[in-house]
Amino acid sequence: MKLYQQLADDLTALIRTGALKPGDRVPSVRETSRERGMSPATVIHAYELLEGRGFIETRPRSGYYVGSQWKPTQQPRIARPSPRSTLLDVSELVFEVLESLRDRQVVPLGSAFPSPTLFPLTKLAAALSASARRLQPWSTVEDLPCGNAELRRQISRRYLRSGATVSPDEIIVTNGALEALNLALQSLTRPGDLVAIESPAFYGCLQAVEALGLKAIEIPTHPTHGVDLGYLAGVLGKHTVRACWLMSSFHNPLGALLPDEARRELVQLLEAHDVPLIEDDVYAELYFGKRRPQSTKAFDRKGLILNCGSFSKSLAPGYRIGWVAAGRFAKMLGRRKIMSSLSTNIPAQEAIAQYLQTGAYDRHLNVLRRTFARQQKTALQTLQAHLPAGFTVTQPEGGYFLWLEFPDHVDAIQVHRKALENGFSIAPGPIFSARREFTHCVRLNYGHEWTQATEKAIQALGAIVRS
Numbered sequence: 001m002k003l004y005q006q007l008a009d010d011l012t013a014l015i016r017t018g019a020l021k022p023g024d025r026v027p028s029v030r031e032t033s034r035e036r037g038m039s040p041a042t043v044i045h046a047y048e049l050l051e052g053r054g055f056i057e058t059r060p061r062s063g064y065y066v067g068s069q070w071k072p073t074q075q076p077r078i079a080r081p082s083p084r085s086t087l088l089d090v091s092e093l094v095f096e097v098l099e100s101l102r103d104r105q106v107v108p109l110g111s112a113f114p115s116p117t118l119f120p121l122t123k124l125a126a127a128l129s130a131s132a133r134r135l136q137p138w139s140t141v142e143d144l145p146c147g148n149a150e151l152r153r154q155i156s157r158r159y160l161r162s163g164a165t166v167s168p169d170e171i172i173v174t175n176g177a178l179e180a181l182n183l184a185l186q187s188l189t190r191p192g193d194l195v196a197i198e199s200p201a202f203y204g205c206l207q208a209v210e211a212l213g214l215k216a217i218e219i220p221t222h223p224t225h226g227v228d229l230g231y232l233a234g235v236l237g238k239h240t241v242r243a244c245w246l247m248s249s250f251h252n253p254l255g256a257l258l259p260d261e262a263r264r265e266l267v268q269l270l271e272a273h274d275v276p277l278i279e280d281d282v283y284a285e286l287y288f289g290k291r292r293p294q295s296t297k298a299f300d301r302k303g304l305i306l307n308c309g310s311f312s313k314s315l316a317p318g319y320r321i322g323w324v325a326a327g328r329f330a331k332m333l334g335r336r337k338i339m340s341s342l343s344t345n346i347p348a349q350e351a352i353a354q355y356l357q358t359g360a361y362d363r364h365l366n367v368l369r370r371t372f373a374r375q376q377k378t379a380l381q382t383l384q385a386h387l388p389a390g391f392t393v394t395q396p397e398g399g400y401f402l403w404l405e406f407p408d409h410v411d412a413i414q415v416h417r418k419a420l421e422n423g424f425s426i427a428p429g430p431i432f433s434a435r436r437e438f439t440h441c442v443r444l445n446y447g448h449e450w451t452q453a454t455e456k457a458i459q460a461l462g463a464i465v466r467s
């Protein structure tokens with residue numbers, strides 16, 4: 001990195017963290033040049049860069065100052081969605097964004113998926129071919145509809161690590177978590193029913209609610225610590241809500257993590273109103289801390305939680321193996337599964353069960369988590385270096401998404417279209433909203449190898465937002 005860039009980055013960090021506040025005087029060119037042992041021209045170059053990005057401004061005959069419009073907020077604000085329920089009409093935009101992700105030439109900052117090269121595909125392929133060779137003819141019948149017994153046993157054991165006791169009997173293996181989530185929603189609701197969802201929410205949730213003709217009430221969700229429980233309590237007290245659909249671990253798109261104590265409170269609240277929770281938990285294994293966040297299932301005494309997990313994001317993309325631990329709704333979900341797709345690919349289930357038995361999953365996860373944590377750091381540094389002042393960004397404790405909030409006048413859909421013209425994608429905020437809010441927000445994926453092309457894409461993002 002060039003000297004002037006290093007200096008600009010260092011000052012940016014001081015401004016972002018609030019060590020230098022709006023209106024503070026920035027050390028003079030002469031002071032900085034002396035202290036850092038740089039030529040005055042290098043310092044001026046750095047200051048001009050910061051000025052161009054809106055971090056600092058010059059005052060005639062007085063020197064450089066931190067820009068007055070720059071606020072050192074580190075986290076995006078919590079959104080306040082409308083308190084009224086709404087029938088959804090998820091726009092074409094979701095499909096437009098998904099379509100753009102299929103092009104390998106496009107830098108996939110807008111993707112929902114991590115890089116497929118981060119997974120032990122060769123070992124899985126060996127397990128798959130062995131399982132196909134050994135396939136017991138009768139397993140095609142016996143594993144209907146709940147799935148491979150060994151796989152369900154392995155999944156049940158993994159719940160123990162997050163403090164929950166989940167019997168293999170309540171687990172139904174599905175075609176990815178998306179089938180699990182949809183089956184859960186279908187089982188618990190009738191058209192016209194009201195469900196509580198987060199704001200913003202994973203677009204798959206919005207699509208499922210729309211497809212079933214349900215009404216949604218949106219619950220504000222904090223970018224760091226998740227769903228607003230006070231607001232949810234108010235909604236449950238006032239309305240007949242058939243189900244809640246939430247993500248408590250590494251929310252998509254925010255990356256938020258609901259603290260353990262809040263999970264207990266959430267379950268108590270649901271129990272008090274006898275409202276089931278459809279929990280989308282596909283990123284639960286991707287934590288950066290020392291231990292897995294406690295599962296909400298750990299507090300569930302009434303079997304109200306339908307916890308939906310998957311191997312798609314953590315082990316085996318494309319194998320389409322997910323599950324639901326459906327609590328007291330397990331029998332109903334098993335029947336729905338028969339009506340929906342009968343069963344889940346049997347050799348793929350067997351292969352994953354075998355792989356889990358070897359213990360290699362934990363070793364793979366340790367590497368994957370470290371990779372994502374490292375890439376998050378790089379992504380944050382790169383954003384800091386290239387984006388103009390006035391944006392905020394999350395710093396999640398797991399997963400592979402960042403949520404950026406720009407000043408209100410930035411139009412994320414325009415940014416999305418311009419990004420594609422420049423050879424990269426982003427996920428614009430409105431695809432995560434029932435009312436197409438978050439028009440100035442963007443989700444970025446850091447789950448792909450960080451290359452020069454990624455660096456250039458972020459640079460171009462800075463230029464697009466500035467323009």
Ligand SMILES: Cc1ncc(COP(=O)(O)O)c(C=O)c1O
Pocket residue numbers: 112113175176177178179202204252280282309310311312313321322
């Ligand atoms: C939040 C969330 N839930 C569920 C899914 C679907 O998971 P699966 O691929 O296991 O069906 C995705 C995939 O993008 C997701 O991001």
